Amino acid sequence: MFQATLAGGLLVLGLSAPLQAADVIVEISDYRFKPAEVRIRPGDTVTWLNREKRTSHSVLLEGTGEESERFFPDEKWSRAFPQAGRFEYHCGPHPEMKGVVIVGD
Template identity: 50%
Template structure:
């Protein structure tokens, strides 16, 4: 789903939620030029991170120290993971060990 379509879908959802109710967010991490961008992302419990491989010819994966992992992401493919508990979640790309990142979930 493109970021524009995702943004419009979230705006439509926000219009149906009563004031004062916190919505979970979807936050994007781009995989581009052999790096996760941003490498460190801070979110709240209940938020979802979406990784998008924007490389032209290279596949990547997202592998967490806690055992969670994506399939190999070919160009333009995405992987999503929801984070419910506060904490730090380091991850890496298996075929490219220099590629590392971290999701920090703060209440």
């Protein structure tokens, strides 16, 4: 992307790098999402990492019903969030486990 500025009467053209998408990690341990709330920018990705010793979990997005496959200890699941919004979720097999992804501009 080009960026133009006026410096001392001269037009200076430069390149500015686009923002890189981030990958945010949510660990699952003790039957909780840690952190339970994450705030990201549109285009960022959230990766859930199962740190339990024996239990499988999933991520079920409440607004859409989209659910990951169950993932076992030391496995992970990722999802990009291209648009702003509030995305509440819980674990499919353990609905008492709750979290939220807040995507803002």
